[in-house]
Amino acid sequence: xxxxxxxxxxxxxxxxxxxxxxxxxxxxxxxxxxxxxxxxxxxxxxxxxxxxxxxxxxxxxxxxxxxxxxxxxxxxxxxxxxxxxxxxxxxxxxxxxxxxxxxxxxxxxxxxxxxxxxxxxxxxxxxxxxxxxxxxxxxxxxxxxxxxxxxxxxxxxxxxxxxxxxxxxxxxxxxxxxxxxxxxxxxxxxxxxxxxxxxxxxxxxxxxxxxxxxxxxxxxxxxxxxxxxxxxxxxxxxxxxxxxxxxxxxxxxxxxxxxxxxxxxxxxxxxxxxxxxxxxxxxxxxxxxxxxxxxxxxxxxxxxxxxxxxxxxxxxxxxxxxxxxxxx
Amino acid sequence: xxxxxxxxxxxxxxxxxxxxxxxxxxxxxxxxxxxxxxxxxxxxxxxxxxxxxxxxxxxxxxxxxxxxxxxxxxxxxxxxxxxxxxxxxxxxxxxxxxxxxxxxxxxxxxxxxxxxxxxxxxxxxxxxxxxxxxxxxxxxxxxxxxxxxxxxxxxxxxxxxxxxxxxxxxxxxxxxxxxxxxxxxxxxxxxxxxxxxxxxxxxxxxxxxxxxxxxxxxxxxxxxxxxxxxxxxxxxxxxxxxxxxxxxxxxxxxxxxxxxxxxxxxxxxxxxxxxxxxxxxxxxxxxxxxxxxxxxxxxxxxxxxxxxxxxxxxxxxxxxxxxxxxxx
Numbered sequence: 001x002x003x004x005x006x007x008x009x010x011x012x013x014x015x016x017x018x019x020x021x022x023x024x025x026x027x028x029x030x031x032x033x034x035x036x037x038x039x040x041x042x043x044x045x046x047x048x049x050x051x052x053x054x055x056x057x058x059x060x061x062x063x064x065x066x067x068x069x070x071x072x073x074x075x076x077x078x079x080x081x082x083x084x085x086x087x088x089x090x091x092x093x094x095x096x097x098x099x100x101x102x103x104x105x106x107x108x109x110x111x112x113x114x115x116x117x118x119x120x121x122x123x124x125x126x127x128x129x130x131x132x133x134x135x136x137x138x139x140x141x142x143x144x145x146x147x148x149x150x151x152x153x154x155x156x157x158x159x160x161x162x163x164x165x166x167x168x169x170x171x172x173x174x175x176x177x178x179x180x181x182x183x184x185x186x187x188x189x190x191x192x193x194x195x196x197x198x199x200x201x202x203x204x205x206x207x208x209x210x211x212x213x214x215x216x217x218x219x220x221x222x223x224x225x226x227x228x229x230x231x232x233x234x235x236x237x238x239x240x241x242x243x244x245x246x247x248x249x250x251x252x253x254x255x256x257x258x259x260x261x262x263x264x265x266x267x268x269x270x271x272x273x274x275x276x277x278x279x280x281x282x283x284x285x286x287x288x289x290x291x292x293x294x295x296x297x298x299x300x301x302x303x304x305x306x307x308x309x310x311x312x313x314x315x316x317x318x319x320x321x322x323x324x325x326x327x328x
Numbered sequence: 329x330x331x332x333x334x335x336x337x338x339x340x341x342x343x344x345x346x347x348x349x350x351x352x353x354x355x356x357x358x359x360x361x362x363x364x365x366x367x368x369x370x371x372x373x374x375x376x377x378x379x380x381x382x383x384x385x386x387x388x389x390x391x392x393x394x395x396x397x398x399x400x401x402x403x404x405x406x407x408x409x410x411x412x413x414x415x416x417x418x419x420x421x422x423x424x425x426x427x428x429x430x431x432x433x434x435x436x437x438x439x440x441x442x443x444x445x446x447x448x449x450x451x452x453x454x455x456x457x458x459x460x461x462x463x464x465x466x467x468x469x470x471x472x473x474x475x476x477x478x479x480x481x482x483x484x485x486x487x488x489x490x491x492x493x494x495x496x497x498x499x500x501x502x503x504x505x506x507x508x509x510x511x512x513x514x515x516x517x518x519x520x521x522x523x524x525x526x527x528x529x530x531x532x533x534x535x536x537x538x539x540x541x542x543x544x545x546x547x548x549x550x551x552x553x554x555x556x557x558x559x560x561x562x563x564x565x566x567x568x569x570x571x572x573x574x575x576x577x578x579x580x581x582x583x584x585x586x587x588x589x590x591x592x593x594x595x596x597x598x599x600x601x602x603x604x605x606x607x608x609x610x611x612x613x614x615x616x617x618x619x620x621x622x623x624x625x626x627x628x629x630x631x632x633x634x635x636x637x638x639x640x641x642x643x644x645x646x647x648x649x650x651x652x653x654x655x656x
Binding site: 072082131132144146154155156157158159160161162163164165166167168169170171177178179180181243244247250251252254255256257258259260284285286287288289290 | 400410459460472474482483484485486487488489490491492493494495496497498499505506507508509571572575578579580582583584585586587588612613614615616617618
């Protein structure tokens with residue numbers, strides 16, 4: 001019988017949830033506002049509500065709940081500490097907290113949201129072609145995941161893959177962690193929007209100026225649309241972003257010798273407007289012996305990989321338990 | 329009975345060789361000139377001569393020969409391709425080439441020289457304290473190795489750990505592979521010597537100017553000696569190098585979540601003159617959640633870790649064969 005699990009993507013703005021079939025992917029989905037400002041209890045209640053909804057719809061037993069979350073995840077994947085954007089949340093054991101709210105004991109596994117996206121990409125997205133790849137998610141922040149031989153490479157304590165905080169210019173602009181030249185200080189949505197606004201003002205003929213006046217901020221989508229319509233400034237901005245992405249990924253390839261690079265998140269929708277520059281740039285930043293076979297590709301499933309990967313945490317765990325003879 | 333293996337460190341200038349006991353480390357050592365300019369046959373004959381010398385001295389059977397080499401190593405660890413500094417060498421299967429020269433069939437395993445140094449460090453050097461660490465070797469070039477759970481992390485094809493080619497400034501000076509801002513373009517010996525000479529000329533009172541006049545070049549050792557004697561310019565140069573090292577290692581920590589960093593190679597002898605700056609800088613380049621427990625330490629065994637790690641390739645291989653039931 002096909003295995004079922006529930007995947008949850010816990011974000012600062014919304015919570016997405018899905019019932020996932022191992023063989024067929026998404027079965028049901030639902031989402032709601034996170035209501036982060038109402039504190040951790042409200043967030044947990046919202047998560048529990050979505051999980052209960054999925055449990056009610058499942059036509060066969062559900063193996064457990066996987067959660068992708070911001071913040072620091074402990075090695076055992078049970079606890080989330082200090083998630084940015086979730087005020088008041090210190091350290092919470094998700095299984096212990098959610099089970100009473102759901103009304104039944106539930107096995108809950110949690111993993112960093114970027115790693116979960118990587119896992120979803122590996123099993124249901126563009127990563128299916130590769131045993132090993134690096135995933136970078138270009139959203140509000142820049143997240144990363146290393147998938148090595150079909151598993152998440154977690155590092156010594158579970159925190160590997162922080163591509164957004166790798167510097168590409170030790171003297172460059174600072175990100176939210178005060179790291180100079182961190183890739184997020186170029187590619188994170190807020191930083192890119194600020195750069196785009198500056199570029200627009202320097203190019204009065206650009207259509208971006210009207211958008212800036214009407215919208216107040218240049219979100220990636222607006223820049224992409226303008227680029228599609230032939231706006232040269234918009235194309236230049238995306239080209240600039242692609243260059244930074246290529247530098248970042250080049251550094252990562254040198255360190256890891258993993259040459260397949262999957263890009264997800266909102267900005268990845270800009271497609272070749274950023275990928276062309278990334279693809280030509282990366283070759284300039286990788287040592288000769290590692291240049292062959294480099295591929296940068298777009299994750300077409302968008303944010304769906306989050307809930308899919310979260311559910312897959314549960315499937316992997318079931319495999320491991322079955323292999324080691326532990327009962328579930 | 330204690331296991332014996334032979335380790336070879338194949339460099340562009342000299343070949344070092346050792347008979348190594350798994351339990352006790354170095355038993356005998358020998359070295360000779362590489363004679364790279366005489367071509368691959370001469371280099372292989374020199375290697376074979378040293379290996380034969382060690383075989384003759386071994387008082388019990390030797391499991392095999394491990395070699396640390398520059399160049400591209402195939403996944404099976406049998407073949408070395410295009411080693412820089414070894415002219416005329418295209419692709420050579422070391423076991424097949426050395427056995428007839430030694431006069432007896434010998435099992436030969438080869439691995440990237442930086443990885444082999446990391447393995448030696450893990451089992452006989454500063455890395456013994458850690459399951460996982462990153463080793464960076466500051467020599468003519470800047471080599472790197474990732475030791476993850478006591479094994480070399482090899483990446484998808486065996487080429488992981490190229491820290492020397494990771495960029496820390498996408499618009500910075502180019503290294504030998506034309507990579508702008510590669511760490512080697514600051515920390516590689518030739519690059520650092522050029523920087524030091526420029527700094528000396530800008531500071532006429534520095535004792536480095538006399539050394540530059542008499543020696544023609546400021547090798548790291550000379551800069552270190554001047555720093556010990558209180559030369560402010562020498563200290564500034566090493567501080568500058570330490571800053572670049574800290575930036576580089578910070579990027580690597582973000583990607584890998586491996587927070588123990590061992591520094592070897594000639595420049596590491598400068599000790600706290602570079603490590604103080606590296607230790608304060610790295611914290612500025614690592615994301616908040618990964619700063620705790622970061623340690624940068626010096627490998628005290630120097631170049632010995634090369635032959636020790638090379639021999640350890642053979643011990644690991646014997647373990648793997650014995651675990652999988654394959655006969656050796």
